[in-house]
Amino acid sequence: MIHFQGVSKIYDTKSKALDNVTFKIDDHEFISFVGKxxxxxxxxxxxxxxxEAPTRGRVILNNIDVAKLPRTQLPLxxxxxxxxxxxYRLLPHKTVFENVAFALEVNGRTEREIREFVPQAIELVGLKEHAARFPHELSGGEKQRAAIARALIHHPDVLIADEPTGNLDAINTWEVIKLLVKINELGTxxxxxxxxxxxxNTLGKRVVTLDNGRVIRDEADGKYIIA
Ligand SMILES: Nc1ncnc2c1ncn2[C@@H]1O[C@H](COP(=O)(O)OP(=O)(O)O)[C@@H](O)[C@H]1O
Ligand SMILES: [Mg+2]
Known part of the structure; x- marks a missing residue:
C-alpha cells in the first residue's frame, strides 16, 4: 500500500510543486495522475x-517512510x-536483450538467471522477435515496451509510468497502454x-487530477476534465 499523507513539496521559495496532497493506493490498483x-x-x-523528499508530510510505501530510508536501502x-x-532511457549500444539483462547484471545475478528471466520479460512485452535489435532499430512503441521489460525484470510490486506515451503516435500509445493494463491484470x-x-477517458480506471500541486479530483472510473 502507498500512502501520501499531507505531502507538500517546495523546490524553491516561490511556489509549491505539491500542496498538502493526500491519497492512498491499494495493492493491485491501476491509478492515473492527470493534470497540465x-x-x-x-x-x-x-x-x-x-x-525527492517531501518538504512536509510523509510518503509511506508498505509501512516504510520513503524519506527516512537510508540511502543504502534505495536500490532495494x-x-x-x-x-x-x-x-525510454535505453542504453543505445546494447540490444533489447542486453538492456534488460543489464538490470540483472548490475545486481550481481548469475548468467543462468539472466538466461531464464530475460526472455520471459521480453516475451511478456511481445518483443521476442526483436530481442537482438538495438534501440535505433525499434519503433517508439517497441522502445517503450523494451523499457517496460527492463522495469519488470525484478518483478516489482509497483510499475510507475511517467508520460510513457508522450512521444508515441495513437497506435503505439494504445499498444503501450494495453500492455500496462495486462501487467496490472497480472497483479502489479x-x-x-x-x-x-x-x-x-478510454481507460475507465481511477483518476486523480492535480492542478497547481493540489488534488482537485479523485474518482474511480474518472475522466480527464481540464481544471
Ligand atoms: N527540480 C526542480 N527544481 C525547481 N522546480 C521544479 C523542479 N522540478 C519541478 N519543479 C516545478 O514544480 C512544479 C511541478 O512540476 P512537475 O512535478 O514536473 O509537474 P508535471 O510532471 O505535472 O509536469 C512545476 O512548477 C515545476 O516547474
Ligand atoms: Mg512530468
Missing part, C-alpha cells in the same frame, strides 16, 4: 522512488518499484502519470 504540465505529476513519481526500493519514462500495481486525455 507543471501540475506536480512527476514530483509525485520522484517522491515514490525516493528521488527501486527493485520493488519499476519506472518507465517518456524518453500500475501508476500512470499523463496529460493524454484520450488515454484517460
Amino acid at each position: 504540465s507543471g501540475a506536480g505529476k512527476s514530483t509525485v513519481v520522484k517522491m515514490l522512488i525516493g528521488e 526500493l527501486r527493485r520493488k518499484i519499476g519506472v518507465i519514462f517518456q524518453d 500495481t500500475v501508476i500512470l502519470a499523463t496529460h493524454d486525455k484520450d488515454v484517460i
Whole structure:
C-alpha cells in the first residue's frame, strides 16, 4: 500500500510543486495522475522512488517512510518499484536483450538467471522477435515496451509510468497502454502519470487530477476534465 499523507513539496521559495496532497493506493490498483504540465505529476513519481523528499508530510510505501530510508536501502526500493519514462532511457549500444539483462547484471545475478528471466520479460512485452535489435532499430512503441521489460525484470510490486506515451503516435500509445493494463491484470500495481486525455477517458480506471500541486479530483472510473 502507498500512502501520501499531507505531502507538500517546495523546490524553491516561490511556489509549491505539491500542496498538502493526500491519497492512498491499494495493492493491485491501476491509478492515473492527470493534470497540465507543471501540475506536480512527476514530483509525485520522484517522491515514490525516493528521488525527492517531501518538504512536509510523509510518503509511506508498505509501512516504510520513503524519506527516512537510508540511502543504502534505495536500490532495494527501486527493485520493488519499476519506472518507465517518456524518453525510454535505453542504453543505445546494447540490444533489447542486453538492456534488460543489464538490470540483472548490475545486481550481481548469475548468467543462468539472466538466461531464464530475460526472455520471459521480453516475451511478456511481445518483443521476442526483436530481442537482438538495438534501440535505433525499434519503433517508439517497441522502445517503450523494451523499457517496460527492463522495469519488470525484478518483478516489482509497483510499475510507475511517467508520460510513457508522450512521444508515441495513437497506435503505439494504445499498444503501450494495453500492455500496462495486462501487467496490472497480472497483479502489479500500475501508476500512470499523463496529460493524454484520450488515454484517460478510454481507460475507465481511477483518476486523480492535480492542478497547481493540489488534488482537485479523485474518482474511480474518472475522466480527464481540464481544471
Ligand atoms: N527540480 C526542480 N527544481 C525547481 N522546480 C521544479 C523542479 N522540478 C519541478 N519543479 C516545478 O514544480 C512544479 C511541478 O512540476 P512537475 O512535478 O514536473 O509537474 P508535471 O510532471 O505535472 O509536469 C512545476 O512548477 C515545476 O516547474
Ligand atoms: Mg512530468
